[in-house]
Amino acid sequence: MLGVSRDAGADEIKSQYRKLALKFHPDRNKSDEAPEHFKEISEAYAVLSDTQKRQLYDQGGHAGISGQYSQEDIFGGMGGGINDIFQNIFGGMGGMGGGVQRGADIIQEVTVSLEDILQDKEVSLNVTKDVACESCGGSGCSPGTSKRTCGRCGGRGQTQKTRRMGFASFVTAETCRNCRGTGATIQKPCRNCRGEGIRRGVATATFMLPKGIDTGNYRIEGQGNTVPHGMSGDLIVSVKVRPHPQFRRDGADLYHDRHITMVDAALGGKFQVSTLEGTETIKIDAGCQSSTIIKMGGKGLPRMGSWGRGDLYARIVVDIPKKMNRRQKELLREFQAESN
Ligand SMILES: [Zn+2]
Ligand SMILES: [Zn+2]
Known part of the structure; x- marks a missing residue:
């Protein structure tokens, strides 16, 4: 199941399990087989990483384990099931499930003629998008006030949710609903953006279309929608070169x-x-x-x-x-x- 030889050492087993678990964890792998496969490799790891169970396995194979232990017992020695193995190996799911929020990309069309592209051409586009609120600088707090640590998640920005699947339980990290993942709550919301930190606005994006450009999409990083405490999306410039009447x-x-x-x-x-x-x-x-x-x-x-x-x-x-x-x-x- 783990793809290791019978005489594999503890380090090899652990590293192989880590590799497979990352591949098949249901939070990361959305295929239908992933939960079942993840359960199986975790079971294999639970057995092989426990000296007593490993001994039984070495003597009697899979049958040796099934005879002695119920499914619950296989994970019993580990404390709390699959997720404890996971906590143990990965130090929690925070780093896997979460990640920085990213604003949405914006697509804007630019039409040019063949004459236009004989030289580099500077283009300025007025882009309607989510921009940081100018009153609060994107914090969402009314001027003179600040944020306080979220009481629900203790500032972590995530809460954990346990999901049972047969005998296995998965603990997944969820973005905290109270602070929406920021770890902090606003005491007095900014009146301009109602505490959102962003508002709809028009920003001018100025960029150079290189000479000889062809029809296609070109990405300008960081010029898309802004999200509070996250990365801005990209501006995708969809360049259309107009057909020419003569050429x-x-x-x-x-x-x-x-x-x-x-x-x-x-x-x-x-x-x-x-x-x-x-x-x-x-x-x-x-x-x-x-x-x-x-x-x-x-x-x-x-x-x-x-x-x-x-x-x-x-x-x-x-x-x-x-x-x-x-x-x-x-x-x-x-x-x-x-x-x-
Ligand atoms: Zn504001
Ligand atoms: Zn929170």
Whole structure:
């Protein structure tokens, strides 16, 4: 059950039990098998850590124990059952169940254009959130008064609750209802926050969006909701890069369709191509086929968190006229006759 050999020493057994108990304690492991499994490993430990019971086990295996002891007796020698083993090994459950309270995260959306992300961009957001009360500085106490130690939990912030499961009992730590885990009670509540220590407010979060940023969520630590006596949550900035009417983005590269007439394609020449910053001149050879791609190095987006920029790929789209007048048709037929 504990995964130790028959001749394992007391230290090995204890360390193995500690490992398994941390894994299967019902407060930490929410699976259906956890309580039963925890009970079994605790039973195994209760037997193996008691010299007399260990002797019986070594001689007669599990049957040797069951014959001599009832289930209650297995834990009887330990004093108060599984939890005493636990107290013994872990020094109470306070460190396992409790933990610092953390404020909730806040998600806020920021929409930017491709032009916006050519450079680092400073963004200021007004975030409505729980902030520390400015009258009491978050203590919840009316100015000039202070807190007193909670009478219910004696300042520990936790009370213990015993839960029986078959022959085993689990003692779990609960946050004290009187002081809500703070260990202290307010004598005279602050009038601005009614003793909560926090209130709804608007805080400005200012941060830098790095150039070349892509759509996604970015976490700014500690800028979320505040909780009294705890850690603030995070501000999650959900960045949306707006689709561009002219450019399609792939990482740091941009794609763009440049339409030209069939005559320009046949004769070639110099043409203007849009970029995010303006226009660039490109040269097209005579006889350019539709879908030819012309690479404009370094005209893409900055590479986020790296050096340099991506490229802009201009795809040549040759437009075939849909309507022609009589003269144009004549010329094309002449052109055709000349080509044969
Ligand atoms: Zn206050
Ligand atoms: Zn209390």
